[in-house]
Amino acid sequence: MTVLRPTSFDIATGTVLGVDPPPSRFAPTGVPDPLDALDAAVLPALSRPPCVVSFSGGLDSSLVLAVAVRAARREGFPDPVPVTWRFVGAPRADESDWQERVIRALRVGGSWQILRADDDLDLIGPVARRLLHRYGVVHPVNLHLHLPLAELATGGSLLTGGGGDQILAGWRRPPATSLRARLWWLRHTARTRQGPAEMFPWLRPTVAREVHRAHRAEQRAEPRRLGHRIAWHTGRRDLRTTCSALSTLAAEHRAVAIHPLLDEGFLAALSSRYGDRRGIGRDDLLAAIVRDTLPAEITAPRRKARFLEVFFRAPTREFVRSWDGTGADPELVDVDALRQLWTRWPIPGGTASLVQQLWLAANPAGPTDPARSSTDVEVTS
Template identity: 35%
Template sequence: MTTTADRGAGADRAPTGRAATVERLTPTEVAVGMPLGLGGAPAVPGGPPAPGAPAGGARAVLEELTARALRAGPVVVSFSGGRDSSAVLAVAAHVARREGLPLPVPTALVYPGLPHADESGWQRAVLEHLGLTDRLVTVTVTDQERLLGGAARASLARHGLVWPAAAHADALVDAVPPGARLLTGEGGDEVLGVRRVTPWAVARADGRPHGVRHLRELAGTVGGAALPLGPLTARNPWIGAPAWLRGPARAALRRDVAARARTPWRYDRATAAMTRWRVPGVLARNLQALADGRGVRWHHPLQDPRFVRALARDGGAWGFRGRTDTMRFLFSDLLPDPVLARRSKASFNGSRFGADERDFAAGWDGSGVDDRLVDVVALRRHWLGDRPAGSTGPLLHQAWLARARPGEGTR
């Protein structure tokens, strides 16, 4: 039976144990809207698993990580219908049935009036394939996730400026039962995506390049000047640098993009090196810090360093032919091929910006934001545009905190 939950900001729940510590961004990172650079210990590609890490290939590691969550308590899977969350749900259901554990609960957010966020067709296909249609829980999102809504303001007053901005008001976390484990597909685009070597792996497997575009991709990987495929392409707005960024912030962003483009050429080394980038670590730490008061424990198995390193070993020097080939390698026995091969993605930014955010932007005098890093006129113009970027959430929160009166947002 499908159930529906319509909830606003919930009261704090019993903590899950030792509280996670928030990691703050630098002023430049706030302007850019994400952590930059490296952090953590160097990865050792091709080496043996670390002591205590699950043994086996990437699929076996993923199953063991998921089994540990299933054994620890009820598991909820953040299920958008995209291929990453579908893969995590499929693995969780497979492991639960194999080990006689309670099945995971797929929980989907529903956004009335936001057609770009509608994944219901894909969700039905996946749930029917997995035999989980009667397990689905849906949460209807109206204004709970607004960046300056009541839930976000209360969280900002309590925790201060925290990245990602969306974590301050997460309708899914608010709907998860206390003590549950919340599994996500975070990191799938990056971890399962292409590397510098990918165009060469395709040409090697097929015995020839595929047209002029493929030749350009092959040439573009040689010096590490660009990633021709995947998350850092010419279609990505990060490459051109947003119009509201000024010199130092713009330069920092471009240095970060260039550093990512200069990852090792070999697939295994490039994949293992991803465990050193700050984004996944800061994301996991801060999401947990904000969820501790609600009694929820996050798990992001696709960006877990143990899975990433196992995938590096599986791929070897040449890796896979691309994102879809990687999905097929890992999950072809669990999901139908149209799901593994799909290219479309939903967009949820529309749930974050509404009347409150636009009213604030319209009356904002530019205070609270470092104008050496940000062109406040261009930023205000962007906020009042059709589709404000989610990356500007930290700047919006920074500006709001500078104007907030003591106690504002706590009621």
């Protein structure tokens, strides 16, 4: 299987931009109800045990897990296996409270596996290094957190909540109704209105202006109507490259990666039922899809976790401090500016792919690198 790869421009800029022309509509599949269509989307994974579910406790993975558990028990398949990461020293990424609520509500505590990591998931930590030596730099930069899950799914299937941020939420949020939401929106808007030099200070000025224009244009192009938004997001390079990498990773372990929220039947049903709605938020859309047929814990609003402190740890800090300025493309990257940025911590998130690219250039794979061996993380059932 050939994996779609980020280009040199993607890696240098920290963006994967571009949208293929979307289909005019998704072909009807005969399952008009979105929840029934989502149920049908998980059945191929359940029929290939072990069915591992990448479960963070967020809304998307909770929905996928709940639908998979319900379908498995109805059809007589083994329960899916939720697998969750717990992170040391990363409080903003902590979703343990919601994880435990969802697991209790679904009664799958017996199969739940918890992986624990400290520096293990750093951008160039031990797990990422195995992935980098096997595939080179791929997108997204955090793909390596799925490597242990793919190993657990060997010979079976891997279910993810991939596509939820795009299909169910998108960028064009509905108007804020609370003071807290309005303040968040004002801060978010201020960040997105930064100029090229503020958003991409490590790039050559002409490159920064080019990617800034393209980035802003892509955000403005997102349709407001749900049906059009769904079709538009499914054509984005960002999403297609992510799915390609996950499929390749799973295939290396004789497993299949399935993303029910991107299933064509689900998207067709969702577009048919709610496609004319404009500016619908994730909470309202989930409530319309589920209609009280799943436990309340599945769709209850919750804080969005932040994962930068999971991937920017000691190995990355040590590498950027010692980087000698070699390996970056000088036509794209202002090497002096990048070195200056990397003297401060935390480093800009947009330079994550450059960290991996430059580390790999300085540490190429050797003939004995354990590209496929099991990761050394603590597992709790």
